[in-house]
Amino acid sequence: MSSHPHLRDRTFRRRELKVENVSAAASGQPSKQNTGTAAGQDALAVRLGDLARSLQNEVDTDAILAGMVQAAIELIPGVEEGSISVVVGRKEVGSRAASSDLPKRIDAIQMEVNEGPCLDAVYEQKTVRVADMSTEKRWPRFAERAYAAGAGSMLSFQLYVEGGNLGALNLYAKEAGAFTDESEHVGLLVAAHAAVAFAEAQKTEQLQEALTTRDLIGQAKGILMERHKITDQQAFAILTHASQNSNLKLRDVAIRLVTSGEIPSQTQH
Template sequence: MTDNELVADPRRHLGDAMSRVARQLQEEHGDVEATLQAITAAAVATVPNAEECSISYVIGRRKVEPRAATSELPRQLDALQQRLGQGPCMDAIWENEVVRVDDMRTEDRWREFAAEAADQGIRSMICFQLFVVGDQLGAMNLFSRIPGAFGDECQEIGQMFAGHAAVALAGAEHEEHLRVGMSNRDLIGQAKGILMERYRLTADQAFEVLSQVSQEKNRKLVDVARELSDTGAMPGSGG
């Protein structure tokens, strides 16, 4: 194989691209929204013929929740699936890791969606599963204004990219959950300290007071703790 052939090898290009993407996504440091946005931008830069990208969450096969997009157009197309109750994310992506639409003008699986998407200038679309957890699914959607834009090579590259993106997203969500958990523990600790100091309670007794107020007010324990820490008063105590 010559040097020119090595440079032109799409797998080598993809490996370099994936390395750059991995570094870029790691820089987000557990920020889920920033990671989602970085994935959409990197997908357009990595998958051949991709002009736009969105990431949407689908809840219970009935609700499409746009989470990130490269522009307003893919957000509108996600909202269109929600409004019509049809489209790749509402149907086939649950059973298939990849769903491809070669031409919106001739697509007959989701005719209303395809017709409106074509009217907005989108002719090709390919969707990749990012995750399925319970009744929630995450999908990465790529769009092109060219019919037949996503062939087998584009699909292969997209699947590899989606795998890296799913790992990055899971890592960001895990780190965010840990950060929130630590913050919640700090808040509860501060609230317990206030009660221990004010009423000369033990740590266990202070926690029991917080728990009792949480149950009586039907509020989360951390919300009760936050109000006490912020205002110095228990919810509903008036002071």
């Protein structure tokens, strides 16, 4: 995620709008603790429908993920904080849309010790619940540090599996025993809607990256065509040769040319 202040301000405002949307959907409806009743289930269905429509109309990936986390906090019994873990190529694990510093700290611990509920939810199980972090034995290194950081309970749901791209919705509470069977039931419903939004966010992100790459390569070819009075095909051949020779992606070669006017010519180490 970009650290540019204007982008941070925009993302934060979009997150505020998502909070307002979810709160508006909940207005006049039973609290999330009442979803066990017929009326509560009907209200939950309405609120999930509102969530799905709201996220479908959103084009900013970070806002989509933030909206998913905020909806989970609003709708699932026991939840105080949340975040989303994203795994690309089954290798790179990142934490996004954290609602506060607590999930950021817990997610960082999981990545550091390479064990924990969200990693199990991503790779192995669809749902993982930690009733009491202070007595948790499945991930001893993680549990001890997570409890010290302030997590008493945790609930993780697998969101999406397509190729090498994975995700998990991570939910936290400061007290032990915060999550019940109802929490899991409602959480599965929220996660099902969130998974669709997550998939769309991934596709949108990939499309945006592809379009950006195409534009960068187009700019780079234009520079070479103007500089050397050559054809489009010849300019592209120069870029691909530079990519192979420098061991850099074609996109990175184009960025170098567009930003500095130079083409890398030596193998990068």
